[in-house]
Amino acid sequence: MxxxxxxxxxxxxxxxxxxxxxxxxxxxxxxxxxxxxxxxxxxxxxxxxKFRGAWSAVSNLGDNARKAGVIAFSSGNHAQGVALAAASHGTTAVIIMPDDAPTLKIENTKALGAEVILYDRENTNREALGAEIANSRGLTLIKPFDNxxxxxxxxxxxxxxxxxxxxxxxxxxxxxxxxxxxxxxxxxxxxxxxxxxxxxxxxxxxxxxxxxxxxxxxxxxxxxxxxxxxxxxxxxxxxxxxxxxxxxxxxxxxxxxxxxxxxxxxxxxxxxxxxxxxxxxxxxxxxxxxxxxxxxxxxxxxxxxxxxxxxxxxxxxxxxxxx
Known part of the structure; x- marks a missing residue:
C-alpha cells in the first residue's frame, strides 16, 4: 500500500x-x-x-469479474457498503453475516439488494465459508480489510x-x-x-x-x-x-x-x-x-x-x- x-x-x-x-x-x-x-x-x-473501500474495490474490478458478481463477509458495515457499490455498478452481491449482527444491519443489507447468508460467529470460519461460496459461484471475494x-x-x-x-x-x-x-x-x-x-x-x-x-x-x-x-x-x-x-x-x-x-x-x-x-x-x-x-x-x-x-x-x- x-x-x-x-x-x-x-x-x-x-x-x-x-x-x-x-x-x-x-x-x-x-x-x-x-x-x-x-x-x-x-x-x-x-x-x-466502509462505502469508500467497497466502491474503490468494486470499481477497480475487470468487466468480467464485476459482471459475475461479488461476495463479502461482514458484521454489517462492509456488508452494506459492498451491497450498495455492487448495485450501483449493476451487479450482484452475496454477503455472509454473523447471525448475531444487529437486525438493522442485516435488514439494510437485504434492502440494498444483496443476498444475505447468516453464520455462527463463534463456530464458523467466515473466511473459509466465503472462499467456498466464491469458488462455487465464480464470485470475487472482497474482504473487509485485507484487500x-x-x-x-x-x-x-x-x-x-x-x-x-x-x-x-x-x-x-x-x-x-x-x-x-x-x-x-x-x-x-x-x-x-x-x-x-x-x-x-x-x-x-x-x-x-x-x-x-x-x-x-x-x-x-x-x-x-x-x-x-x-x-x-x-x-x-x-x-x-x-x-x-x-x-x-x-x-x-x-x-x-x-x-x-x-x-x-x-x-x-x-x-x-x-x-x-x-x-x-x-x-x-x-x-x-x-x-x-x-x-x-x-x-x-x-x-x-x-x-x-x-x-x-x-x-x-x-x-x-x-x-
Whole structure:
C-alpha cells in the first residue's frame, strides 16, 4: 500500500462518496482537556466509512469479474457498503453475516439488494465459508480489510483529514481511529504519513479485543480468544490482516483500549453536543479522545466516528448514560 494507490482510489470515488467535515464542540474540548475534532464517517453513504473501500474495490474490478458478481463477509458495515457499490455498478452481491449482527444491519443489507447468508460467529470460519461460496459461484471475494483496493479507499479518509486540518492551521495531532482488522487504520496512517507527517494515527480497540495493542507489543499478529462479548460488533475481528498489520506496525502510535461503557458515553456526548449518531464500535475513537487523556501526546485530537448503524435499543442505552 502506498499513497499513489490511495490517490487513485480518491479519483475513483470522487462524486460517489461523501466528503465528511471536521466538526467541533467546546463542550467536548472541555471533557477531553484539549481540542477535539470529529470526522463523522457515520454521515457517509450506508452510515459508515466502509462505502469508500467497497466502491474503490468494486470499481477497480475487470468487466468480467464485476459482471459475475461479488461476495463479502461482514458484521454489517462492509456488508452494506459492498451491497450498495455492487448495485450501483449493476451487479450482484452475496454477503455472509454473523447471525448475531444487529437486525438493522442485516435488514439494510437485504434492502440494498444483496443476498444475505447468516453464520455462527463463534463456530464458523467466515473466511473459509466465503472462499467456498466464491469458488462455487465464480464470485470475487472482497474482504473487509485485507484487500489492497479496500485499504486504499479507506485511506481517502486520511487525505481529507490532512487537507481539512491544514486549512484550520493544524499540523500536529493524535488521530484516533477505531480498529478491527485495520483497514481504516492502515489506510489513514498511510495517507497521513504522506500528507500530514506530524500527525500520529492511533488505533483504538474495545477491551477484551485488543489484538492490535498486543501485536504492537510482540511485533507479530496476535489473535483475540473470542469473536463476541462486546457491544462494539463492528470491530470484533479475530486479528489484524496480513496486509494491514505491517502498516500499523510501521506507521501507527500505540493502540488505546476503551471499555464498552466508555463507548456508550462517547455515543451520548456525540449526540448531545453535535447531534451525531454513532454506533458503539464507531465511537471508540471519540471515547479514547474524551476519556484517555494520558494516552495522547498532542494538544489536538482528531477522532474518526467510523459508523452510525445502531439499533434503537442500543442507542437508548447510550443516551441513558447522560442521566
Amino acid at each position: 502506498n499513497i499513489d494507490a490511495i490517490r487513485a482510489a480518491a479519483k475513483r470515488i470522487d462524486g460517489q462518496a461523501r466528503r465528511t467535515p471536521l466538526l467541533s464542540s467546546p463542550f467536548l474540548d472541555e471533557i477531553a482537556g484539549r481540542r477535539v475534532l470529529i470526522k463523522p464517517e457515520c454521515l457517509q453513504h450506508t452510515g459508515s466509512f 489492497a483496493d479496500v485499504i486504499a479507499g479507506q485511506g481517502t479518509v486520511g487525505l481529507e483529514i490532512a487537507e481539512d486540518a491544514k486549512a484550520l492551521g493544524i499540523t500536529h495531532a493524535d488521530v484516533t481511529v477505531c480498529c478491527g482488522g485495520g483497514g481504516l487504520t492502515s489506510g489513514i496512517a498511510t495517507a497521513l504519513a504522506a500528507d500530514a507527517p506530524d500527525m500520529v494515527t492511533r488505533p483504538v480497540e474495545p477491551a477484551g479485543f485488543d489484538d492490535v495493542a498486543r501485536s504492537q507489543a510482540s511485533g507479530q499478529i496476535e489473535k483475540n480468544p473470542s469473536q463476541s462479548g462486546s457491544i462494539c460488533d463492528a470491530i470484533l475481528t479475530q486479528q489484524a490482516g496480513d496486509l494491514t498489520f505491517p502498516i500499523i506496525k510501521e506507521l501507527c502510535g500505540p493502540a488505546i483500549v476503551v471499555t464498552d461503557d466508555e463507548a456508550l458515553k462517547a455515543m451520548a456526548h456525540a449526540f448531545e453536543r453535535l447531534k451525531v449518531v454513532a454506533e458503539p464500535g464507531g465511537a471508540v475513537g471519540l471515547a479514547a479522545a474524551l476519556f484517555h487523556p494520558d494516552a495522547l501526546n498532542h494538544d489536538t485530537v482528531i477522532a474518526v466516528i467510523s459508523g452510525g448503524n445502531v439499533d434503537a435499543p442500543m442507542f437508548a442505552r447510550a443516551l441513558a448514560t447522560l442521566t
